[in-house]
Amino acid sequence: MSEHGSDPTVAPRSGDDPRLLLPPDEPVHLLDPDGTEHPDADHPLDLRDEQLRELYRLMVVTRKVDREAINLQRQGQLGVYASCMGQEAAQVGSAYALEDDDWIFPSYRELGAALVREVDAAGLLHLYRGTWLSDHDPYAHNFGLMSIPIGTQALHATGFGMGARFDDNPIVAMTYFGDGGTSEGDPHEAMTFAGVQKAPVIFFVQNNQYAISVPLDKQTAAPTLAHKAIGYGMPGYRVDGNDVLATYAVTKRAVERARAGEGPAFIEALTYRMEAHTTSDDPTRYRTKDELDEAAKTDPIARMKNLLLARGLYDDDLEREIDEQAQSVATYVRDGIYDADHGDPMELFEHVYVDPSGHFDEQAAQLRAELDGSEGGA
């Protein structure tokens, strides 16, 4: 090779070996299904005993509420519901790694992350009930609106993270999307912007192996999803998504890095969607019972319980306490949803504009008249 000097056709490389941005050969894994721990010097655990119990508790409550939501749908109380069963460790571990001031920009499946942030779960489910299009205040818990158009929320997280950086505000924005979501243009653009702006954004992908019926190998030919990160100049991490210790530890590291001004990161959490895509879906058309049985062996909750048992942190009292709490949240949700009021149709005109400038006067009058008419008729 000749010496190119300042030849612009041979762009300079940054000092660090870019290969450092590639994911490790094996996903980070700190906990076996039987509860055996695998300490990892790169991912030291800073969790106290109560926190380990807390992670477990959050996963159990998540599953309980998730199950309740499925029941509510079966009883006609929700129009549809997208279960996160099997993905509790991915969501709880990652969300738990954030500080309260940090923000989350979720998709439609992040019940677990929402519960970590103490978002009102009944409010959240109103989206699926159709009471309103969302029903929680994102600013109360720094938890964005659930986003249905795939991958679009990644850009909102990126803009938010840019804003924080502009303000020297040491917060981090984390966005969740799925394996399928990595194919859309928006996450691509989001990672491009975040990379250039060194924005404190964590792109957390729950690779649950399917986008509705489409398996990962029809979604991408990438060696792993985490191999996408290098194309944006950010590190790509890979983690056993059913291992709550690992998802916590890997996220924590990425979050601290981002908070320190070192820019965004991409995390691929390998997990499995144990339920149908949504309650409207029929997964028997595209996956086998064997596959499901196999996946069930890696259950994130059982695994964490084994750890607690092994560490002597689990006993009947804890079990009872957690069960009661899970039941009470589930009941709260059930009460909040069951036969909940449909709301006032006139609200349709209320939030479209801050300043409607009279825009809706006629249409609102029309609806008012229709409502009066049908009341009159009734």
Place this chain on the structure above:
Amino acid sequence: MSEHGSDPTVAPRSGDDPRLLLPPDEPVHLLDPDGTEHPDADHPLDLRDEQLRELYRLMVVTRKVDREAINLQRQGQLGVYASCMGQEAAQVGSAYALEDDDWIFPSYRELGAALVREVDAAGLLHLYRGTWLSDHDPYAHNFGLMSIPIGTQALHATGFGMGARFDDNPIVAMTYFGDGGTSEGDPHEAMTFAGVQKAPVIFFVQNNQYAISVPLDKQTAAPTLAHKAIGYGMPGYRVDGNDVLATYAVTKRAVERARAGEGPAFIEALTYRMEAHTTSDDPTRYRTKDELDEAAKTDPIARMKNLLLARGLYDDDLEREIDEQAQSVATYVRDGIYDADHGDPMELFEHVYVDPSGHFDEQAAQLRAELDGSEGGA
């Protein structure tokens, strides 16, 4: 690490080391500015003497026609023009690596590639004249319409390549886009589809360092553009784009690989846009004369001439012959464009639908009447 068995959360890796998809540390470079050759066992040159002369000739003609187009614009004959000056080696070398049956899906800057395919250059420039929105038959030379919306053509190439694969038709589709284009969602989606479908598509990026005024480091934080390829499971190549031997050799290898059914590839050719973005642009606002002078030293044409001289393939006869040919193509273009007819306004209604089903009867009658009226008035 524990043994995971068939744990779905630890997806199997393909046999080959994915790092093989990363670009080499240095771009492939076979020819110094002074004409010194650097043979490379991975990129053996299969070019005969006439072919070396041909590559040179094509670059010279390209530059001449390009210059003519700029003149035509200055004389008010073209509305605008996007010069490819400085990028001749990237375009000519890559297009020359294709077979006649292969297809090209260009952006708006690919005069050099068009001339390799013997597309009528005057026809091509009618786009910039505004005579019609394009004016060459893509099927006559397997050269798609120039595409102005950035990156969109990458999907057309991908669909085309998929079609060829479905048909077991051993052709390859190559698409050109720019460094800026890599930020758009469409090339991302195109590479995703091409990877999954193992479609015979070459994504050829001319990294000319700028997207209008925006330099590469504001476009992406990727170590290099070629590092994006691994995220789609395709190899990312990097080549000195001002070295026509290297762009030829690298493209040739990627094309043969694709033709053999091994799937798509991404090529980043490092080059420099010597002219303004278009004739409407004022590059003095965003780049220095020094930078330009520096870039001029890597001129692709001078370099190839030095090679021909060194190999004893260049003499006055050749120079004269090539100059004459370049002049004759330029004159042809000039004659084809200068004061060319504006065409018949009624054509506006002709190609919108194959079967307009009477849709335009009224509006066509209106325009006809307006035309008659203004003729009458004149």
Place this chain on the structure above:
Amino acid sequence: MAVTLAQAINQALKDAMEANDRVLMFGEDVGKLGGVFRVTDGLQDRFGEQRCFDTPLAESGIVGTAIGLAMYGYRPIAEMQFDGFTYPAFEQIVSHLAKMPNRSRGTVKLPVTIRIPYGGGIGAVEHHSESPESYWAHTAGLKVMTPGTPEDGYAMMRAAIDSDDPVIFLEPKRRYWMKSDAQLPVETEPTHRSVVRREGTDVSLFCYGPMVRTAMEAADAAADEGWSLEVVDLRSLAPLDTQGIVASVERTGRAIVVHEAASTLGMGAEIAARIQERAFYHLEAPVLRATGFDTPYPPAKLEEYWLPNVDRILDLVERSLAY
């Protein structure tokens, strides 16, 4: 044997793929799953993974590769999973699918059919109930069709696939389960013609897609009031059958347009504009519009208040007759 709209479209896809091996069907979940509405059910089994396949989750990619496949020589049918998820493909549809044939001076033909289940009334979450037809009908270069009956579901889908022009094929999802005892294959009117589904003398109701049935119900209810409504199913939204529309208004002197899409710049705007331009002296009352409101599509529990229904139509009939 009764056939639903979804089955009729499914049969049309099958028959078209049988008739011409250049016809491809692809999109998200159209393969093994057979589509979220099962409209592509059985196609992958019958025609293999190459002719009916699942794509990555990327709508611009779906439409963009459809264009490339069409340039290559295929006749692609691409499914957008729901109305609200066509927007990522907007640039490919508007800047290329609609314009490339014209741009190429006719050398490039794009016989692409984009299937879009559309409209509300199924209690779905946000983005799953939109009526984006104005976006397409305003865009020169596209044909926009929407069947209101199972018969048209079959015949218009065959015509769309056979068309050398790009077609946006809007499937009224809340009518997928609407039944008919049509014998397939069936032929119907040319796709660019509207059809009078019920003759009447007092007011013309112009409708399409999901609202055809609603308009028919309104006409039934109106008959009880002694009003005779003519129901015109537009079928093609681009081009619009101006002649058929005007002819009906010339008969009745009054017109109401019914659609789910928001009122402002909905099809009703264009139809009203055309009617008053061409039948000014025939109009005894202004053309009125029974439509969705100018607000985002509402949550499921409120959609019944937002969507036009028999009552909203009859209110307008009364208003029209009062002129």
Place this chain on the structure above:
Amino acid sequence: MAVTLAQAINQALKDAMEANDRVLMFGEDVGKLGGVFRVTDGLQDRFGEQRCFDTPLAESGIVGTAIGLAMYGYRPIAEMQFDGFTYPAFEQIVSHLAKMPNRSRGTVKLPVTIRIPYGGGIGAVEHHSESPESYWAHTAGLKVMTPGTPEDGYAMMRAAIDSDDPVIFLEPKRRYWMKSDAQLPVETEPTHRSVVRREGTDVSLFCYGPMVRTAMEAADAAADEGWSLEVVDLRSLAPLDTQGIVASVERTGRAIVVHEAASTLGMGAEIAARIQERAFYHLEAPVLRATGFDTPYPPAKLEEYWLPNVDRILDLVERSLAY
């Protein structure tokens, strides 16, 4: 001292950024280059790279990050380089920018301004001359404004930035060099009100953006024929000033809408529909439309035949008066 429309907008951006340090300006080439039309000239120098910056080449990214920045608390102004390049951002605009405030039940406000140079008449290549206003005006949740004078360029831009609602701000690029001797800063009518630019008695001309000047020229030319035209500059396309429109028609009894966008489902359709709905008995002639044709925007050498001009308007005036 004369000020052009481009300078007036530039000054509005400067003053707004001066007045409120939460205002950001970003897009492709808006920094060092000052935008391809120099509308953002000097902003980066004055306010630094953080408040006026170049983005990667990705329009969905630009709008999507603008939404995130607004959620964070900024007031972003995002530039789309040309009309025809807004389409990649369609999903972010239609599914989020327009709908998120409503979706959030009012808790999320999105004070985002999307600046779009639009329209034809500058001899540009394809995609650089489009008039996409119908797409936005049909989409509930967006405000759509377009200035027809340098004064409004300044005052409406300030209002757009101050608005807590998302605004699509359409800049008539062929009028960027139009001059006025306005003293900036200047205040004009509230943005949602139309303005009568010239009073008249025979026919109302409704216009906006680039066509305001054309309509004024048509009114001049009509005066020579003895026709008195009233020119109404709509200024806001969403919401539309229905009251102002109807009031003018009540005065003149005749109306013509002028715009560059294609006729079908252009603003003319909605305006015609509203006028005949609300001023049925005042109309002495149908509302007519002087617009672009229902074809893709033409090549530069043919655009003069496609675009509405004084002659096309006068033809329609004559037709209207013949009723």
